[in-house]
Amino acid sequence: MGWLMLALIGLGAALLLWLTGFPRKLWAVAATALMLGAAGYAWQGSPGLAGHPVTATEKPGEIDANIVAIRDAMFGRFNFTWASFARADAMTRVGAPDTAARAMILTVRQAPGDAGAWAWLGIKLAENDGNQVSPAAKFAFDRALQLAPQHPGPPFLYGLALIREGKFAEARPFWAKAVELTPEKASYRDELLLRLFLLDKFLEAKAAEEGAGAPKP
Secondary structure, three states: HHHHHHHHHHHHHHHHHOOOOOOOOHHHHHHHHHHHHHHHHHHOOOOOOOOOOOOOOOOOOOOOOHHHHHHHHOOOOOOOHHHHHHHHHHHHHHHOHHHHHHHHHHHHHHHHOOOHHHHHHHHHHHOOOOOOOOOHHHHHHHHHHHHHHOHHHHHHHHHHHHHHHHHHHHHHHHHHHHHHOOOOEEEEEEHHHHHHHHHHHHHHHHHHHHHHHHOOO
């Protein structure tokens, strides 16, 4: 049973790497980590032992370079918002997601009409909550959508947060909206189309699997 779960985790990890834009050149790192985990499990795993709580320690965070590139193309660079993005990203890299979220809160207080700042606040709040779209994160995304209803950035980032939480079906309308709002000649349009295509394929496969497992009348 443990090996089956490991295989499922591997497949799920590969899908999330595609959907969240993890750089392909670093896929080997993720695969190596998974294989080391499997080796450790085979060597001294004890799934029958009772669990016990542990204290989490801060670890350096990772910033998805592809997502950053799309974000910067959507909202621009070398402006007030981009500087705030960079500060929050730097705090994420050093393992301080709470400080990154507070930095974006300060940004929206300084620029309450900036949709990009509100959308990235939603991302940072979700990251700080373990990639869960909390009520606070949802409020930030909703505010971004309200401020810029014709901009592809807020729905794309909202959908990204939902995918990171595992809510693929809920994310689909937001990514479809982002593609709809993206200009034909935008540099990031093909990237959005690819992500939407992969998401649709995943949802189709999931629906087929659930249909095959449903009891026949």
